[in-house]
Amino acid sequence: MSKMHLEKNRLRNPLVHCITNYVTVNDVANMLIACGGAPIMADEAAEVEEMTTICDALVLNIGTLNERTVESMLKAGKKASELGHPVVLDPVGAGATRLRTETALRLISEIPMAVIRGNISEIMTLYHGTGSTKGVDASIGDAVTEDNLDEKISLARGLSINTGAVVAITGAIDIIADGRSAYVVRNGHPMMSKVSGTGCMLTAVIASFVSASPDDKAAACASAISAMGLSGEIAHERLMKSGGGPSTYRSYIIDAMGTLASDVLEGGTRIEAR
Amino acid sequence: MSKMHLEKNRLRNPLVHCITNYVTVNDVANMLIACGGAPIMADEAAEVEEMTTICDALVLNIGTLNERTVESMLKAGKKASELGHPVVLDPVGAGATRLRTETALRLISEIPMAVIRGNISEIMTLYHGTGSTKGVDASIGDAVTEDNLDEKISLARGLSINTGAVVAITGAIDIIADGRSAYVVRNGHPMMSKVSGTGCMLTAVIASFVSASPDDKAAACASAISAMGLSGEIAHERLMKSGGGPSTYRSYIIDAMGTLASDVLEGGTRIEAR
Amino acid sequence: MSKMHLEKNRLRNPLVHCITNYVTVNDVANMLIACGGAPIMADEAAEVEEMTTICDALVLNIGTLNERTVESMLKAGKKASELGHPVVLDPVGAGATRLRTETALRLISEIPMAVIRGNISEIMTLYHGTGSTKGVDASIGDAVTEDNLDEKISLARGLSINTGAVVAITGAIDIIADGRSAYVVRNGHPMMSKVSGTGCMLTAVIASFVSASPDDKAAACASAISAMGLSGEIAHERLMKSGGGPSTYRSYIIDAMGTLASDVLEGGTRIEAR
Numbered sequence: 001m002s003k004m005h006l007e008k009n010r011l012r013n014p015l016v017h018c019i020t021n022y023v024t025v026n027d028v029a030n031m032l033i034a035c036g037g038a039p040i041m042a043d044e045a046a047e048v049e050e051m052t053t054i055c056d057a058l059v060l061n062i063g064t065l066n067e068r069t070v071e072s073m074l075k076a077g078k079k080a081s082e083l084g085h086p087v088v089l090d091p092v093g094a095g096a097t098r099l100r101t102e103t104a105l106r107l108i109s110e111i112p113m114a115v116i117r118g119n120i121s122e123i124m125t126l127y128h129g130t131g132s133t134k135g136v137d138a139s140i141g142d143a144v145t146e147d148n149l150d151e152k153i154s155l156a157r158g159l160s161i162n163t164g165a166v167v168a169i170t171g172a173i174d175i176i177a178d179g180r181s182a183y184v185v186r187n188g189h190p191m192m193s194k195v196s197g198t199g200c201m202l203t204a205v206i207a208s209f210v211s212a213s214p215d216d217k218a219a220a221c222a223s224a225i226s227a228m229g230l231s232g233e234i235a236h237e238r239l240m241k242s243g244g245g246p247s248t249y250r251s252y253i254i255d256a257m258g259t260l261a262s263d264v265l266e267g268g269t270r271i272e273a274r
Numbered sequence: 275m276s277k278m279h280l281e282k283n284r285l286r287n288p289l290v291h292c293i294t295n296y297v298t299v300n301d302v303a304n305m306l307i308a309c310g311g312a313p314i315m316a317d318e319a320a321e322v323e324e325m326t327t328i329c330d331a332l333v334l335n336i337g338t339l340n341e342r343t344v345e346s347m348l349k350a351g352k353k354a355s356e357l358g359h360p361v362v363l364d365p366v367g368a369g370a371t372r373l374r375t376e377t378a379l380r381l382i383s384e385i386p387m388a389v390i391r392g393n394i395s396e397i398m399t400l401y402h403g404t405g406s407t408k409g410v411d412a413s414i415g416d417a418v419t420e421d422n423l424d425e426k427i428s429l430a431r432g433l434s435i436n437t438g439a440v441v442a443i444t445g446a447i448d449i450i451a452d453g454r455s456a457y458v459v460r461n462g463h464p465m466m467s468k469v470s471g472t473g474c475m476l477t478a479v480i481a482s483f484v485s486a487s488p489d490d491k492a493a494a495c496a497s498a499i500s501a502m503g504l505s506g507e508i509a510h511e512r513l514m515k516s517g518g519g520p521s522t523y524r525s526y527i528i529d530a531m532g533t534l535a536s537d538v539l540e541g542g543t544r545i546e547a548r
Numbered sequence: 549m550s551k552m553h554l555e556k557n558r559l560r561n562p563l564v565h566c567i568t569n570y571v572t573v574n575d576v577a578n579m580l581i582a583c584g585g586a587p588i589m590a591d592e593a594a595e596v597e598e599m600t601t602i603c604d605a606l607v608l609n610i611g612t613l614n615e616r617t618v619e620s621m622l623k624a625g626k627k628a629s630e631l632g633h634p635v636v637l638d639p640v641g642a643g644a645t646r647l648r649t650e651t652a653l654r655l656i657s658e659i660p661m662a663v664i665r666g667n668i669s670e671i672m673t674l675y676h677g678t679g680s681t682k683g684v685d686a687s688i689g690d691a692v693t694e695d696n697l698d699e700k701i702s703l704a705r706g707l708s709i710n711t712g713a714v715v716a717i718t719g720a721i722d723i724i725a726d727g728r729s730a731y732v733v734r735n736g737h738p739m740m741s742k743v744s745g746t747g748c749m750l751t752a753v754i755a756s757f758v759s760a761s762p763d764d765k766a767a768a769c770a771s772a773i774s775a776m777g778l779s780g781e782i783a784h785e786r787l788m789k790s791g792g793g794p795s796t797y798r799s800y801i802i803d804a805m806g807t808l809a810s811d812v813l814e815g816g817t818r819i820e821a822r
Contacts, residue, residue, distance in 0.1 A: 022296040022570045023577055023589050029297055029470035034520055038411065039470065040367070041297050044340040047373035054370060066592040066616070068340070093588070096602060099595035137586065194806065196577035196587065245803030246582050255519030258468065296570045303571055303744035308794050312685065313744065314641070315571045318614040321647035328644060342614070529793030532742065 003266035005213050005223035010036035014056035014211040016204055017080070019043045019073050021063025021092065024197030027254065028059075031201035034258035035227065037208030043069045048076035057085050057211035059204050060111075062103055063092035070103055077111035086114030086210045086217070089165070090203040094118065095125035105129065113165035114210055115221050117203045120144055120152065123169045127159045144173045153182050153274060166210075166218045168225060170202065176222045183222040186270040187229025189236040194246045195253065202228045205257075226269040231256035233268065277540035279487050279497035284310035288330035288485040290478055291354070293317045293347050295337025295366065298471030301528065302333075305475040308532035309501065311482030317343045322350035331359050331485035333478050334385075336377055337366035344377055351385035360388030360484045360491065363439070364477040368392065369399035379403060387439035388484055389495050391477050394418055394426065397443045401433045418447045427456050427548060440484075440492045442499060444476065450496045457496040460544040461503025463510040468520040469527065476502045479531075500543040505530035507542065551814035553761050553771035558584035562604035562759040564752055565628070567591045567621050569611025569640065572745030575802065576607075579749035582806035583775065585756030591617045596624035605633050605759035607752050608659075610651055611640035618651055625659035634662030634758045634765070637713070638751040642666065643673035653677060661713035662758055663769050665751045668692055668700065671717045675707045685741075692721045701730050701822060714758075714766045716773060718750065724770045731770040734818040735777025737784040742794040743801065750776045753805075774817040779804035781816065
């Protein structure tokens with residue numbers, strides 16, 4: 001399944017319009033190219049509808065939102081969904097400030113999202129309509145573990161039912177759910193948390209995969225998450241051989257995605273259907 | 275010729291004021307240092323005239339333009355040209371949205387540009403006053419090939435005559451033309467298209483080179499393009515030895531420019547005067 | 549001393565709110581993680597007070613200031629200082645434009661800063677209330693040398709007495725002073741000046757260290773500067789072995805900080821109390 005999704009993504013080469021934060025935007029652009037998509041960043045209200053029209057998917061990432069870009073997100077999101085393009089939300093820091101929580105809630109109420117991807121704290125915030133995220137990282141007490149998997153899958157499914165979106169909770173263990181199906185992904189490496197922006201990069205990869213395989217969005221989303229996690233694993237093996245630290249590791253993750261053979265993905269993917 | 279231009283650039287160490295997109299800005303800054311220039315980014319209308327006054331050249335890159343920064347571009351551009359500083363335009367995405375096309379056309383009508391550098395789709399858009407660029411990448415059908423070189427040189431020359439700027443069309447084969455002379459550059463490596471921002475970086479390198487060698491802007495521009503392409507070639511050779519993917523390659527390109535000996539450039543340059 | 553400060557920083561893992569320039573923001577985020585802190589970037593006036601409340605320290609970096617973000621800096625700075633969080637100012641380009649000089653002076657007059665870190669030109673500008681910085685790099689004539697150390701320490705002390713902040717002048721030789729104590733740090737490598745953003749990264753590391761060791765801010769600041777400089781030294785040794793240029797070196801600096809053992813820091817630190 002992952003193999004097919006990666007191959008379709010590389011074949012279709014989706015152009016992904018990103019309204020995203022300026023912290024990790026360069027890595028998002030390079031990761032999109034690496035996975036088989038193509039990036040375009042444009043956040044001015046006067047052009048986002050026209051820009052998103054020529055694209056295949058849209059990422060809305062609120063990591064460094066401001067009044068101007070929130071307006072652009074709303075405009076672009078409505079246009080993209082009108083055109084049937086998948087819209088993927090990354091609610092960075094929802095729960096940390098009222099502005100972020102309210103903006104994320106407003107975006108999901110006004111725009112039919114294809115996928116919402118966040119950490120557990122962000123997704124809980126969206127589900128409950130309120131929350132307390134510590135900055136942009138998930139609160140430790142909420143982490144998804146083997147013991148509470150079913151409960152967290154229910155949470156994802158609940159938000160999916162409320163919004164119509166595939167919901168992905170990512171962390172050490174990743175959960176993907178919609179109203180019908182659920183997947184658990186166990187790829188990845190703990191050191192990925194030492195690299196700023198792996199979440200943002202993943203969101204863009206998801207948008208690309210879902211655009212290339214629109215018939216089963218939850219499965220395509222799981223494949224994207226697995227491909228990203230496996231890239232982190234492959235990069236870590238390479239790092240152990242070459243030596244180095246977090247910045248070399250960051251490069252290696254993008255390298256791994258850029259050179260990931262679909263057969264290697266198929267062999268290394270750890271997706272469990274639930 | 276390239277040797278002299280690179281040496282002059284390193285000797286004069288031009289301070290290049292960039293109003294550029296936030297996607298690739300860090301690579302632009304590091305590439306400018308690597309080639310022998312120095313970067314300063316400033317995009318607030320209240321300071322751009324003063325800032326550009328203490329600089330040697332100005333880059334206007336519309337990759338993530340917005341209303342605020344377009345105003346700053348106009349102010350900075352007028353001031354810089356008044357002072358005789360070369361102004362270099364990178365019309366990222368011209369043809370993709372009306373805002374981008376109109377902004378690029380307005381910038382070239384209100385500011386005497388020293389150089390306009392874009393891909394073939396962007397340059398065609400500026401020449402015809404309208405166009406259809408797919409995102410920020412050139413449309414494949416328009417690509418410069420050995421077969422249509424003369425026609426594309428005429429295009430570049432046409433835009434040069436209309437604007438007074440040296441016009442550079444970059445891609446697999448690069449064309450540089452003004453009203454008198456034309457150059458074709460055949461350096462570079464196809465993998466450079468897998469790295470976000472090589473075009474933006476190149477635009478800044480051109481600004482630096484043209485500032486350091488103002489007496490023959492077209493030739494200095496050709497040398498800058500050749501130096502960038504050769505850096506991509508050297509980086510690719512290194513990548514084939516070390517292994518790695520697109521992110522390592524990105525670093526290697528900047529490394530190659532940072533360590534490019536002028537004799538190596540002279541030996542590897544592939545500039546043809548037409 | 550450095551050992552203890554590094555260990556405390558890693559133990560306490562301060563969340564550092566950064567309102568910083570978009571040129572080097574990604575490196576700032578990754579360097580913060582590497583040193584033991586955690587980054588959050590947020591610059592919208594409507595949320596900065598709430599965001600800074602859940603953080604442990606605040607960085608104000610005026611590298612790409614604009615009207616909107618200056619307002620956010622003032623709001624965040626006042627809130628953070630009310631809460632007793634250390635606020636660290638990086639007056640990038642003060643002296644280069646009136647806007648930058650006036651903004652930096654306004655920030656230090658309205659917000660009690662814990663630390664002000666700049667190059668010699670920027671610090672002279674703040675001390676004298678006016679200046680002429682060439683872009684974002686220090687003017688060569690003003691450089692701190694062994695011969696003028698006492699004079700430059702007096703300058704730092706003077707600005708410290710005027711503002712209540714620890715003042716750090718960084719360059720080939722680094723000076724840290726407050727009203728009581730002064731330190732000279734001789735770590736670092738000249739090639740660090742070939743990497744865009746080492747100053748911005750350092751400012752964020754200082755904020756993290758000072759937040760983790762609030763009882764002696766000047767000493768914690770000296771340790772942070774020494775840790776950054778030593779990372780530059782270690783990275784350079786590695787670069788001499790592996791080969792490469794400025795971009796590889798940039799990665800290696802972040803890698804070195806991310807893997808810096810506290811005993812190695814203690815052994816390599818070159819801090820002189822004056």
